[in-house]
Amino acid sequence: MDPRRSQKIAFAVLLLATLLVVLPVVVILAIIVAKGASAISWDFLFSMPREGMSAGGILPAILGTLYLVLGAVIFAVPLGVMAAIYLVEYSSDNRMSRLVKLAIVNLAGVPSVVYGLFGLGIFVTFFGFGASILSGSLTLGIMILPVIITSSREALESVPKHFRTVSLSLGASRWQTIRHSVLPHALPGILTGMILGLGRAAGETAPILFTVAAFYLPRLPQSVFDQSMALPYHLYVISTQVPGIAENVRYGTALVLLTLVLLLNLAAIVLRSRFRRKKKW
Amino acid sequence: MVNPQHKFSVRNFNVHYDHFSALRNLNLEINANEIFTVIGPANSGKTTFLNSLNRLIDLVPASRCSGEILLDGIDIRAGMEVETLRRKVGIVFALPLPLPISIFENVVFGLRMQGVRDLRRLNQAVERSLRESYLWDEVKDRLSTPAMNLSGGQQQRLCTARILAGQPDVLLFDEPTSGLDPISTARIEETLLILKKKYTVVLVTNNVAQAARVGERTAFFLMGEMIEVSETGKMFTTPADTRTGDYITGKFG
Amino acid sequence: MKSVQARKLKEWVIEKSILLSGIFSVVFVLLIFLFLLREGFSLFRGESVIDFLFGKSWYPISDPPRFGILPLILGSLLVTLGAAAISVPIGIAAALFIAEIAPLRLREALKAGIELLAAIPSVVIGFIGMITLGPWIKNLFNIPTGLTALTGSVTLAFMAMPTIVSIAEDAITAVPRQYREAAIAMGATQWQTTWRIVARAARPGMLAAVMLGIGRVIGETMAVMMVTGNAAVIPTGFLQPVRTLTATIAAEMGESVQGGPHYAALFAIGIVLFIITFLINGVADLFLHRSRR
Numbered sequence: 001m002d003p004r005r006s007q008k009i010a011f012a013v014l015l016l017a018t019l020l021v022v023l024p025v026v027v028i029l030a031i032i033v034a035k036g037a038s039a040i041s042w043d044f045l046f047s048m049p050r051e052g053m054s055a056g057g058i059l060p061a062i063l064g065t066l067y068l069v070l071g072a073v074i075f076a077v078p079l080g081v082m083a084a085i086y087l088v089e090y091s092s093d094n095r096m097s098r099l100v101k102l103a104i105v106n107l108a109g110v111p112s113v114v115y116g117l118f119g120l121g122i123f124v125t126f127f128g129f130g131a132s133i134l135s136g137s138l139t140l141g142i143m144i145l146p147v148i149i150t151s152s153r154e155a156l157e158s159v160p161k162h163f164r165t166v167s168l169s170l171g172a173s174r175w176q177t178i179r180h181s182v183l184p185h186a187l188p189g190i191l192t193g194m195i196l197g198l199g200r201a202a203g204e205t206a207p208i209l210f211t212v213a214a215f216y217l218p219r220l221p222q223s224v225f226d227q228s229m230a231l232p233y234h235l236y237v238i239s240t241q242v243p244g245i246a247e248n249v250r251y252g253t254a255l256v257l258l259t260l261v262l263l264l265n266l267a268a269i270v271l272r273s274r275f276r277r278k279k280k281w
Numbered sequence: 282m283v284n285p286q287h288k289f290s291v292r293n294f295n296v297h298y299d300h301f302s303a304l305r306n307l308n309l310e311i312n313a314n315e316i317f318t319v320i321g322p323a324n325s326g327k328t329t330f331l332n333s334l335n336r337l338i339d340l341v342p343a344s345r346c347s348g349e350i351l352l353d354g355i356d357i358r359a360g361m362e363v364e365t366l367r368r369k370v371g372i373v374f375a376l377p378l379p380l381p382i383s384i385f386e387n388v389v390f391g392l393r394m395q396g397v398r399d400l401r402r403l404n405q406a407v408e409r410s411l412r413e414s415y416l417w418d419e420v421k422d423r424l425s426t427p428a429m430n431l432s433g434g435q436q437q438r439l440c441t442a443r444i445l446a447g448q449p450d451v452l453l454f455d456e457p458t459s460g461l462d463p464i465s466t467a468r469i470e471e472t473l474l475i476l477k478k479k480y481t482v483v484l485v486t487n488n489v490a491q492a493a494r495v496g497e498r499t500a501f502f503l504m505g506e507m508i509e510v511s512e513t514g515k516m517f518t519t520p521a522d523t524r525t526g527d528y529i530t531g532k533f534g
Numbered sequence: 535m536k537s538v539q540a541r542k543l544k545e546w547v548i549e550k551s552i553l554l555s556g557i558f559s560v561v562f563v564l565l566i567f568l569f570l571l572r573e574g575f576s577l578f579r580g581e582s583v584i585d586f587l588f589g590k591s592w593y594p595i596s597d598p599p600r601f602g603i604l605p606l607i608l609g610s611l612l613v614t615l616g617a618a619a620i621s622v623p624i625g626i627a628a629a630l631f632i633a634e635i636a637p638l639r640l641r642e643a644l645k646a647g648i649e650l651l652a653a654i655p656s657v658v659i660g661f662i663g664m665i666t667l668g669p670w671i672k673n674l675f676n677i678p679t680g681l682t683a684l685t686g687s688v689t690l691a692f693m694a695m696p697t698i699v700s701i702a703e704d705a706i707t708a709v710p711r712q713y714r715e716a717a718i719a720m721g722a723t724q725w726q727t728t729w730r731i732v733a734r735a736a737r738p739g740m741l742a743a744v745m746l747g748i749g750r751v752i753g754e755t756m757a758v759m760m761v762t763g764n765a766a767v768i769p770t771g772f773l774q775p776v777r778t779l780t781a782t783i784a785a786e787m788g789e790s791v792q793g794g795p796h797y798a799a800l801f802a803i804g805i806v807l808f809i810i811t812f813l814i815n816g817v818a819d820l821f822l823h824r825s826r827r
Contacts, residue, residue, distance in 0.1 A: 007725035011635055017627030018636075021695050022644060025651045028662050079555050086556030090549070092342045096556070102819070103560040109746070109815035110566060110808060111753025112656075113780045117787075117804040121569035125792070142562055149559065162378045169337055170391035171368035171447060175545040180394070181380060203655025206755040206780070210787050232657045232756075239661050240760055250665075254658050265653040269646050396537060 039252025048218045064228035071137025072201040080148030088156040108146035113206040120210040134224040136212025144197035155189020188275035199264035205232040231257045288313045288481045294348035303329045316482045318496030325502040327485045335370040371444025372453040377436030379428035391447040410445035414438045434465025451481045574801030592766040601799040609776035616687025625698030633706035652696030660760030663689035681763030684772040694747035705739020745818035755780040
């Protein structure tokens with residue numbers, strides 16, 4: 001066949017495949033917005049559920065998710081950023097650093113439900129935290145650790161080597177060099193990773209199934225040792241476990257969850273692209 | 282034993298990268314307040330030597346050093362903290378490498394790392410060191426602007442001011458004019474001649490004429506060995522080794 | 535002088551905590567495995583590993599209970615194969631389009647779109663799949679329920695695609711420009727260059743992308759639980775309800791008695807999942823390293 005024509009056909013096929021990947025995003029968003037928007041009201045967002053979740057709002061689920069995400073970040077960000085600093089700034093390419101890298105790859109690949117099992121085994125049972133916000137946050141925190149380590153690592157590696165050399169040559173110690181000549185320039189990248197981690201933790205259901213989530217709990221959690229509702233689990237519950245929930249309530253819950261997660265991701269994308277454009281070196 | 286005139290004494294000094302021998306059995310003295318120039322072709326060990334003097338060589342993961350280097354009679358490895366050494370022995374790199382912060386912050390970076398917070402002292406240090414590197418008049422009105430906005434020659438003088446702010450003893454220059462135009466080069470060379478009154482200057486250059494212009498004593502390095510060291514004038518008129526003569530006259534390099 | 539010492543102490547503490555944080559990530563992997571073993575191992579006092587892995591019936595609450603996970607393994611396998619069959623060709627094609635053909639602007643937009651697809655929570659995708667795709671498949675094939683292995687495969691294909699596209703796209707972008715220039719200089723069309731030269735050079739990275747996509751599918755829980763109908767029987771075709779390994783854990787953990795055999799069996803399934811994903815990710819990492827070299 002004429003190579004020009006086969007090129008045309010091939011490009012058309014590739015374009016079609018790309019549309020197949022991207023269009024569903026648009027379709028899913030459109031469906032959820034179209035069917036869920038009517039449920040969104042002040043009352044829906046800021047009041048307690050009533051009558052076995054068939055009426056009232058989803059405030060405890062929203063707050064529960066915020067608490068969980070906050071807890072996960074408090075736990076995972078310092079640990080993840082420091083682990084990334086270890087990998088980039090301290091370990092040369094030795095056995096230990098290879099082991100750590102392999103561990104991160106595998107942490108990223110462990111199924112989320114297995115994190116749930118782990119959280120159940122260690123935090124709920126072994127440490128005796130029970131099904132609680134604390135257990136759930138820690139479980140989610142370990143789950144998002146690889147996200148945070150990987151993006152912090154990329155951010156640190158993108159800081160040019162000579163910043164370190166110059167700083168050390170001026171008599172700064174190793175930590176001073178990291179603190180003053182590396183971290184400030186890696187900060188936007190680290191923040192991006194943090195936001196991505198937030199988004200991931202906010203949307204996950206399986207890790208919180210057995211570690212924190214309450215089926216129906218029409219009050220707000222009082223302490224970190226309380227159970228709590230959470231948005232993704234709530235969506236699961238009202239769409240599969242409880243019959244007779246109005247369709248727009250389900251879609252409305254999905255819309256709230258999706259908005260939260262996508263806004264976080266959008267923020268990360270914007271932050272990253274602005275950071276890349278601003279970079280002067 | 283220790284001659285007070287000798288700023289640096291290098292004794293039986295060797296550097297290896299993995300199995301590659303970068304510097305072999307080096308013995309030499311660098312006097313206080315002289316401009317000591319090092320010449321030689323690429324990969325002759327000049328930069329390795331310079332980086333050994335303030336232990337930046339330690340940053341190369343596979344490097345190993347043996348022998349000793351004394352600064353004012355004190356071993357730079359066993360006898361002092363590496364941070365102290367690097368404050369006393371400042372370096373200007375081949376490319377102008379300002380940090381992506383303001384001119385002011387670039388100059389006071391070393392002082393801040395020492396814990397100096399007194400703004401008056403920092404201001405004084407900035408003015409003094411920028412004057413010493415002949416940059417003050419050009420930048421005094423825009424100290425808070427990014428250092429990246431300066432021209433290449435200005436950046437290189439800023440990098441000089443940056444080490445002067447810490448009041449070092451020795452200034453190391455690693456081909457500091459290799460990326461600059463002739464006018465900026467001339468300004469840097471003038472600056473070197475004035476700086477040597479106060480400091481000891483070690484200048485690595487791949488520009489033989491530059492060594493002839495500013496050097497007092499010159500060492501010729503070739504493939505990790507020092508072939509000869511002597512008064513610059515003597516080396517350029519009657520080199521002891523034919524290889525030195527060949528290099529100077531441009532037969533190789 | 536004293537402040538110098540205080541600073542040294544502070545830096546010593548910071549540097550040790552940094553080292554410790556690095557070690558922690560390794561510790562967590564070990565801990566996960568350890569706790570799965572701790573909770574799951576008791577099952578194998580009454581049950582042989584062979585019976586567990588290859589037993590044909592999963593009746594965890596009958597008396598006596600039967601803990602054979604073959605139906606679950608086959609369920610996971612079927613859904614995964616179906617998802618791979620859909621997502622691999624589409625994903626690789628999309629990656630080629632984005633990396634080689636799309637103009638810069640469109641490319642950035644597409645990449646952002648794919649990142650957003652990756653970000654949609656699996657419970658939302660499961661919800662949409664259940665409520666739109668399910669009925670559609672039911673009517674199309676005229677079958678009693680739309681919650682089938684096929685529904686699961688289609689749903690999961692969309693979840694695997696962002697992984698496949700973004701990693702394959704990285705691999706394609708990493709192919710040195712000289713390859714392309716050499717091919718174009720010899721008179722090849724852009725498509726011939728893309729297909730014969732670039733795609734071939736990026737093959738290890740693409741393989742890694744496929745592996746990681748499959749890893750994501752096997753580990754996926756909520757969406758698959760919501761759309762596959764959850765029948766723990768050995769599947770015979772795509773138009774039947776099936777039950778996967780992950781969905782079994784998620785669906786049954788709440789009803790099991792802590793410390794009992796059912797509880798232990800669910801953790802044992804966790805061990806199986808952990809090992810499978812460990813192997814997949816390890817191999818994918820090897821491919822990635824090879825493609826970087």
